Amino acid sequence: MDSRQIHEAINFGLKRGADQLEFFILHGNSETVQIEKSAINASENKSISGMGIRAYTKKGLGIATTTLLTERSLKELTKKAVKLSKIAPPDELFKSLPDPFTVYPKVNGLYDKTITNFPDGHLTDLAIEAIDAGLEKHNVIISGTFEREVVEESIYNSLGLEVNQKATALAGVIYAKAERSGDIATSWDYQRIREAATFNPAEIGSNAAKNAVSLLGAKKVKSEEMTVILDQRSTQDTFLTIFGTGLNAYEVLLKTAFFIDRLGQKITHEQITVHDNPLYPGGSASAIFDDEGVPHQKITLIKKGIAIAYFSNSYTANALNIPNTAHATKSSLGGIPYPDLNQLQIKAGDWSSEELIRETKKGIYLKDTSLEPTTGSPNISILVDQGFLIEKGEITHPLKETMVGTNVFSLLKNVDAVGKELLNEAGSIAPMIRISKAMVSSEE
Amino acid sequence: MIDKLEKLLDKVRLNRGDFIDVRWEQGEGLATTIQNSRPEQITFQAEEGVGIRALINGGWGFVSVIGSKEHKIEKGIEMAMKIAAATAKKTKEKGVIPEEYVFEGSHKMKFREDPRDISIEEKYAVIENFERVTREYSEKIVATNATFREWFQTEIVVNSLGTRVSNEYSNINLSCMATSREGDNMQNVYTAKGTTNGWEEIRKYHTTEKGEELAKRAVELLKAQKPPSGRMNVVMDQSLVGVFVHEMIGHFEEADAVLAHDSLFEGKLGQQIGTKSINLYDDPTISGLRGSYHFDSEGTPTTKRELIKNGVLVGYLHSLETAAKMNVPPNGAGRAMSFNYRPIVRMGNTYLGTGDLSFEELLERIKDGLYLQYSYGGYVDTAKGEFYFSAQGGYLVRKGELLAPIQNVSLTGHCLEVLQKTIGVGNDLAYAFPGSCGKQSQWVPIHAGGPSLAVRDLIVGGQ
Numbered sequence: 001m002d003s004r005q006i007h008e009a010i011n012f013g014l015k016r017g018a019d020q021l022e023f024f025i026l027h028g029n030s031e032t033v034q035i036e037k038s039a040i041n042a043s044e045n046k047s048i049s050g051m052g053i054r055a056y057t058k059k060g061l062g063i064a065t066t067t068l069l070t071e072r073s074l075k076e077l078t079k080k081a082v083k084l085s086k087i088a089p090p091d092e093l094f095k096s097l098p099d100p101f102t103v104y105p106k107v108n109g110l111y112d113k114t115i116t117n118f119p120d121g122h123l124t125d126l127a128i129e130a131i132d133a134g135l136e137k138h139n140v141i142i143s144g145t146f147e148r149e150v151v152e153e154s155i156y157n158s159l160g161l162e163v164n165q166k167a168t169a170l171a172g173v174i175y176a177k178a179e180r181s182g183d184i185a186t187s188w189d190y191q192r193i194r195e196a197a198t199f200n201p202a203e204i205g206s207n208a209a210k211n212a213v214s215l216l217g218a219k220k221v222k223s224e225e226m227t228v229i230l231d232q233r234s235t236q237d238t239f240l241t242i243f244g245t246g247l248n249a250y251e252v253l254l255k256t257a258f259f260i261d262r263l264g265q266k267i268t269h270e271q272i273t274v275h276d277n278p279l280y281p282g283g284s285a286s287a288i289f290d291d292e293g294v295p296h297q298k299i300t301l302i303k304k305g306i307a308i309a310y311f312s313n314s315y316t317a318n319a320l321n322i323p324n325t326a327h328a329t330k331s332s333l334g335g336i337p338y339p340d341l342n343q344l345q346i347k348a349g350d351w352s353s354e355e356l357i358r359e360t361k362k363g364i365y366l367k368d369t370s371l372e373p374t375t376g377s378p379n380i381s382i383l384v385d386q387g388f389l390i391e392k393g394e395i396t397h398p399l400k401e402t403m404v405g406t407n408v409f410s411l412l413k414n415v416d417a418v419g420k421e422l423l424n425e426a427g428s429i430a431p432m433i434r435i436s437k438a439m440v441s442s443e444e
Numbered sequence: 445m446i447d448k449l450e451k452l453l454d455k456v457r458l459n460r461g462d463f464i465d466v467r468w469e470q471g472e473g474l475a476t477t478i479q480n481s482r483p484e485q486i487t488f489q490a491e492e493g494v495g496i497r498a499l500i501n502g503g504w505g506f507v508s509v510i511g512s513k514e515h516k517i518e519k520g521i522e523m524a525m526k527i528a529a530a531t532a533k534k535t536k537e538k539g540v541i542p543e544e545y546v547f548e549g550s551h552k553m554k555f556r557e558d559p560r561d562i563s564i565e566e567k568y569a570v571i572e573n574f575e576r577v578t579r580e581y582s583e584k585i586v587a588t589n590a591t592f593r594e595w596f597q598t599e600i601v602v603n604s605l606g607t608r609v610s611n612e613y614s615n616i617n618l619s620c621m622a623t624s625r626e627g628d629n630m631q632n633v634y635t636a637k638g639t640t641n642g643w644e645e646i647r648k649y650h651t652t653e654k655g656e657e658l659a660k661r662a663v664e665l666l667k668a669q670k671p672p673s674g675r676m677n678v679v680m681d682q683s684l685v686g687v688f689v690h691e692m693i694g695h696f697e698e699a700d701a702v703l704a705h706d707s708l709f710e711g712k713l714g715q716q717i718g719t720k721s722i723n724l725y726d727d728p729t730i731s732g733l734r735g736s737y738h739f740d741s742e743g744t745p746t747t748k749r750e751l752i753k754n755g756v757l758v759g760y761l762h763s764l765e766t767a768a769k770m771n772v773p774p775n776g777a778g779r780a781m782s783f784n785y786r787p788i789v790r791m792g793n794t795y796l797g798t799g800d801l802s803f804e805e806l807l808e809r810i811k812d813g814l815y816l817q818y819s820y821g822g823y824v825d826t827a828k829g830e831f832y833f834s835a836q837g838g839y840l841v842r843k844g845e846l847l848a849p850i851q852n853v854s855l856t857g858h859c860l861e862v863l864q865k866t867i868g869v870g871n872d873l874a875y876a877f878p879g880s881c882g883k884q885s886q887w888v889p890i891h892a893g894g895p896s897l898a899v900r901d902l903i904v905g906g907q
Contacts, residue, residue: 036704037536037537037703037704037705038536039534039535039536039537040503040531040534040535040536041504041531041535041537041539042503042504042505042506042531042539042786043503043504043505043506043527043528043530043531044505044506044507044508044527044786045505045506045507045508045523045524045527046506046507046508046784046785047493047508047509047510047784049510050491060483061483061484061485061486062486062487062488063485063486063487063488064487064488064489064490065487065488065489065490066489066490066491067490067491067492067493067510067784068490068491068492068510068511069510070511073490077490080488081488084486084487084488084564085486087486087564087565087568088483088485088486088568089483089568090483091482091483091484092482093482120530121530121534124530124531124534128534141704141705141706143704143706145884177705177706177827184827184828184829185828186825186827186828220903223673223674223675253480254479254480254586254587254623255586255587255625256586256587256623256625256630258628334475334487334489336484336485374632374820374834374852375632375634375820376587376621376623376630376631376632377623377630377631377632377852378628378630379630379851379852381834381852381853381854381905382832382854383830383832383854383856383905385825400828400830401830401856401857401858401903402856402903403673403832403854403856403903403905404905405673405854405905407628409628439673439905441673441674441856441903441904441905442903443674443675443903
């Protein structure tokens with residue numbers, strides 16, 4: 001599908017009465033290798049191409065989407081989107097799709113032709129490398145998926161915006177199951193990168209196996225309030241979910257944002273500074289523009305514990321009269337591009353990981369476990385998938401059937417230490433943090 | 445289409461034990477949402493493509509093709525065979541398909557009132573009322589979201605053994621979410637109706653009444669107590685029981701997990717795994733539920749599956765391959781999300797068999813504890829048996845009576861322990877949880893339910 005065909009479709013849609021139109025087109029494919037029982041199980045080659053059209057008529061929105069990329073389907077789909085936009089009642093908050101931009105940032109490391117040109121069987125060989133590394137030192141059962149993706153994204157709108165970007169991704173996730181005298185433990189590890197040279201499948205396999213074995217002998221604990229230490233992945237994921245709702249301009253519009261009317265206020269520890277940076281070279285969530293074609297930018301969400309900005313898309317920026325931070329994100333071809341975060345970069349504090357553990361009298365240490373709020377609520381109640389009890393400054397044993405409960409406001413208020421060792425996973429950067437108290441539910 | 449696919453397969457030369465299936469799917473549907481009185485979207489979605497699976501020398505390959513052009517399908521078959529042959533060289537355990545199960549048949553959608561004959565305006569009016577009633581119930585309702593979705597698809601499966609099946613499937617789903625807020629106290633509740641029947645089901649669903657009920661729950665939860673923590677006795681409503689049986693039992697029943705050493709139920713067939721009051725079924729043949737279908741994505745006719753009988757594990761859910769490996773007949777549980785995915789073992793409508801206790805008798809059984817209502821979903825680690833799920837709210841129970849309301853709460857424990865700690869099964873069976881189940885990145889519609897259930901000593905997590 002070329003640029004001429006899209007321009008013709010835009011003109012066709014405008015002639016049928018639409019005020020504005022947007023075409024979002026994906027061209028690409030993915031190769032997947034499945035692992036089961038510590039061996040290659042199957043290989044897949046799938047199309048991830050398709051098209052989503054947004055049409056606005058008198059502020060009414062119609063969307064049409066298809067996997068078929070033909071000239072005929074383009075015309076039919078345009079007709080359908082315009083028809084639906086005429087049926088839809090007006091959304092008075094809608095002002096306009098984004099105008100075209102003249103300057104776009106340069107983001108290095110998004111496309112690696114090595115990944116596009118993988119020789120036949122290379123992805124399988126990477127998966128086997130992960131399996132072998134997992135089995136080398138530990139008696140575990142390995143499963144998982146390795147995936148290679150090449151995608152070209154094009155966005156056109158009737159105001160003249162026309163952008164295109166190409167990206168590659170290479171990802172591997174390994175699950176490991178360890179068993180000892182009827183005791184079973186499971187764990188995982190993963191990597192998702194954009195440049196083949198930084199991919200280390202052996203590390204994924206050996207980490208997953210080592211983690212699973214370390215979780216054998218898990219015990220329940222007494223239910224009580226205690227300190228909770230989050231490793232770097234737990235911090236990244238927890239903050240992504242908390243600020244992903246709490247400072248989301250769309251949630252502000254809905255009045256469900258946790259930090260509505262709190263910009264400029266201190267909401268957490270002064271050592272917490274959080275940026276969202278989709279411009280990071282080679283970042284797994286990096287891109288030149290958002291899903292409406294607006295140039296990406298690095299923004300500061302939290303500075304020294306103070307809430308600085310909401311993140312927005314064109315709709316919420318216009319509705320709330322705030323800057324468009326280019327966070328429009330489509331969850332699917334037919335999805336509305338709501339604001340969403342890309343990859344957080346959280347500043348380091350001054351505590352070493354040893355100090356964080358050593359200075360904790362009684363607490364739990366969470367590994368790769370997100371303290372995410374329940375949908376539509378600031379309440380947090382999660383199962384500890386990978387966690388350890390800390391007693392008198394030492395990790396004593398892994399945990400099972402244990403939950404952590406708190407809420408977003410208490411969690412942020414109770415952050416009392418920030419780690420100095422940062423983990424940088426393809427642009428997602430985070431330290432460990434310590435929460436002075438949260439409710440731990442289990443029962444010995 | 446069925447003849448076209450068969451002709452393409454006829455051109456392929458296979459060795460004994462090799463296998464190919466070609467699955468064409470065409471689907472379309474509408475989705476519309478209203479959020480906080482604003483029309484959010486009206487979306488039309490259409491897809492067409494072919495999923496091609498090849499088993500060559502015991503290795504599996506899968507390729508998907510957009511559209512249905514012959515030359516593309518032919519090329520897809522070639523590529524699937526090539527990938528499969530390459531996989532065979534690296535795999536340790538050979539894949540297998542039973543040669544004796546060949547199916548022919550077709551199913552066409554039938555409705556009392558075809559949803560496709562209902563205008564978009566009428567569909568929109570239904571969610572407009574649902575959202576408005578919910579929002580206008582109280583000023584404390586700060587966010588509402590009402591959605592209507594429908595999907596209609598035809599799936600044709602042709603395989604190298606001779607299977608020729610054409611299956612039509614549809615579902616419609618109506619849901620509403622409400623968030624109440626007082627300062628930093630926010631409560632979120634949700635309700636949904638999902639069916640494979642026609643528009644008549646939506647006419648029977650009273651959105652005014654349901655919207656008011658939903659909003660009332662959201663507002664009342666603002667005043668409810670924070671839930672307690674620790675080990676306690678619990679009565680679950682039918683919606684929670686639905687999630688409980690789906691997550692905590694159903695996923696262990698999937699034979700692909702059993703064969704991959706990833707299910708706690710491995711090696712337990714014929715064993716007493718729960719109290720005698722536990723009976724579990726998965727039945728996609730029940731008319732009108734969200735997880736109902738006639739043929740699975742491998743062309744196998746589906747059937748009612750008895751999984752646990754009087755506490756004894758009596759069966760698993762099977763695809764063609766898992767049935768062959770366990771030497772039992774397939775039972776139609778090989779489902780794929782779309783042509784772009786391989787069929788894997790999935791549930792349909794999973795439910796706990798009814799018991800004989802009234803709700804009051806169940807409260808009596810637990811004496812002190814919690815009555816928990818309305819699921820928020822959950823998940824299970826099938827290898828370890830550890831589960832997690834949460835309720836939107838409930839009540840404290842003291843001396844067998846409902847006391848004060850409590851806010852949303854989560855539960856955890858070990859699956860087998862819970863099956864053995866069931867102390868009462870209600871007589872009020874309801875298929876109360878219409879949902880979607882995710883596995884290996886594939887989401888399929890399911891339904892789950894059961895009667896209210898009393899269980900002792902679950903671990904409850906507060907805030």
